[in-house]
Amino acid sequence: MNKTPSKQSWWLRLVEWVDGDREPKDQTLFVMEQRPPRHVQRSDAEFATQDKHRLHRFRRWYPVCAVLICLALMGILMAAVLTMPTFGEADNPINNEVAEHYLEYGLEETGSANVVTAMILSYRGFDTLGESCVLFLAVAAVMMLLLRDEKNTDEHDQQKQEREDGILAAHPDLILRRAAWVLVPFVFLFALYVLLNGEVSPGGGFSGGTILGAGLILYSAAYGPKQMRVLMDARRYAAVRTFGLVLYVLLYGIYIFLGANQMPNYLTGMTLLIDLAVGLVVACTVYGFYVLFSRGEF
Amino acid sequence: MFDGILTVIGLAFLLFGLFVFFSAVLGLYRLDYVLNRMHAAAVGDALGIFCVLVGLIFLHGWSLPAAKTLLVFLFLWLTSPVASHLIAEMEVFTISDIRKECEVEER
Amino acid sequence: MIVLEYILLAGLVVCAVAAPLCKRLLTTVIVYMAFSLLMAVLWSLLQTPDLAITEAAVGAGITSILFFLTLKKIHALKGTRDE
Known part of the structure; x- marks a missing residue:
């Protein structure tokens, strides 16, 4: 797709990137199935056991972390609620002249x-x-x-959509x-x-x-x-x-x-x-x- | 005296409506198959809403909110059966071996 | 009235806890819908009918429709997988 990327202006490159024609350099942090380097290539069984082990570890730690984060958030929110002023008190900080102005002149100023x-x-x-x-x-x-347009729809999707439309139109x-x-x-x-x-x-x-x-x-x-x-x-x-x-x-x-x-x-x-x-x-x-x-x- | 009778009638309707709702929820939990459960929920819904709203009108007396309650009742009776029908139709469409569970009318 | 409010608040907590604990995504969406309905009733009890109307329309109606459509799109509903 990109013949001479260095000679194109940055604008053209950006346009290509937005259209999806040009792949950016692989600098992502979390690549899911990255191929390991050749000298440390492992067998499939080793891969499977390692995957299982990692999944197992993830399964064990995920609920613990989730519960801890939830409890921390709950604690913060509860503490915030405890320090809030009482609901409906007359001398709360929200009852200042701004609210009074709105209530008093709202009708005549805005109609x-x-x-x-x-x-x-x-x-x-x-x-x-x-x-x-x-x-x-x-x-x-x-x-x-x-x-949907011509660029992102293939034959299969089109046929599926037409089939569904046909079913709906027939019944x-x-x-x-x-x-x-x-x-x-x-x-x-x-x-x-x-x-x-x-x-x-x-x-x-x-x-x-x-x-x-x-x-x-x-x-x-x-x-x-x-x-x-x-x-x-x-x-x-x-x-x-x-x-x-x-x-x-x-x-x-x-x-x-x-x-x-x-x-x-x-x-x-x-x-x-x-x-x-x-x-x-x-x-x-x-x-x-x-x-x-x-x-x-x- | 008249007010007392109205209140008693209203309370009776309200309690009967609550009983119908309770039995609908019980059916939803107790029955096994989707269509049976949906049937329990839909029938209980319609009758329960009717009883509760009529009871509320009796308790409240005839006024503008009572008329609005009637409109709410009309709307719910119009929409709730349609929703149940759609759920049932979706079930019949998506389950391939529906014939094992019940008889299906050909369309 | 205060009893009703407490019942609704308890229902809110139950729904909020149940939504992430459900095994199926469809159940989660329905529980979230119930949460929105309880919230709408609570808003109207707190004398904010504007918010109640919006919560009932957006939270219980539109958001659930969008969730269902998304579930259909990612083939997470029963019967929408094309085989």
Whole structure:
């Protein structure tokens, strides 16, 4: 593969390495089946006994070490709990002016009656932006590893997949389909309720988005990938996923801009839209994980 | 007087539901084969949920949470049998010598 | 109510101990699911319904689905080995 590695630029070498065309030098610490040097080559029986001996030793010490580590962790955690202040005391360190400010001015500053939503999406919205980015990148990483394309699929896998699809298409599960036909609209309705009602009641972007993703998973499991492609194919999926994150970034940018310039906040429906954006990102993450883990393509 | 009767009815439903759940768990442990155990769990589940939720509605009186409880009950009665059906179907598909254990209907 | 809380906490400890001690991975996943459900009830008893909804949806639903799919992918479930 690599003809003249020294003459190529480091960028080309990196690209080759990322594509998997070029093997890095074997500098790994733990090589499982490394060939022993020629002068100390042993017979198979010797190998077997040595392996058995090592396995035996491992089996003997592994539980002991595991229990010791667990006990140490438990001790540390118990000690930490013992030194914690009593639950619900008035003069605890968490009851300072920050919490008071949130509770007092949360409604008028953010326009959401649920203090948790106000905190997650407005006061600490930057953290939530980071979380949304983490979810987005997680799906991207899983896609890199598990997405099926011509390069990483061989004939055998393709045939197996086609056989499974054929079985599923020949014997559609009528009971599951009927149940899903009744349930999926209500699941979506409940998801939207939780999503859009996050301002005034428990819920919000993360839980609503998860329920939305679960509804998509139910639909996909009941009706198969062919029907699912009508609702959401790869392009639409990518569009929705990106749209959620971009919407969040834009809205929160406006939010930060308004707040930093001491401008009055007339945008009362802001939390609702941010909730919707987070919900879209989370739903796409959950559904994408399911699809990529189960089939590897949309 | 009326309240007392309602409470007694509710408690009776609740206790009967708990008994049904207990027998379902007992069946899950006691029976040997997968389909039998699943049957015990599924039947006990459906009847137990019905009895417990009706008992709760009687105890609580008719209100908005009671209506929500009815919705929960509807949802569980819709989904729990489907889940059991899927488990049973998977068992029938994956076990090659299912005919030794029970009779299977051809599809 | 405090009795219920203690029962749930005991259940949490039992589930947490049982999950790594199970012989089969499938059992471990189911025990973890039970752990998540108990945790969801406990969150709602601790008056954090937001967390309860998320825990019930993510912990008991989505995570178990992903675990099952992973087990299927690495052929650790009965009947998914292709022979």
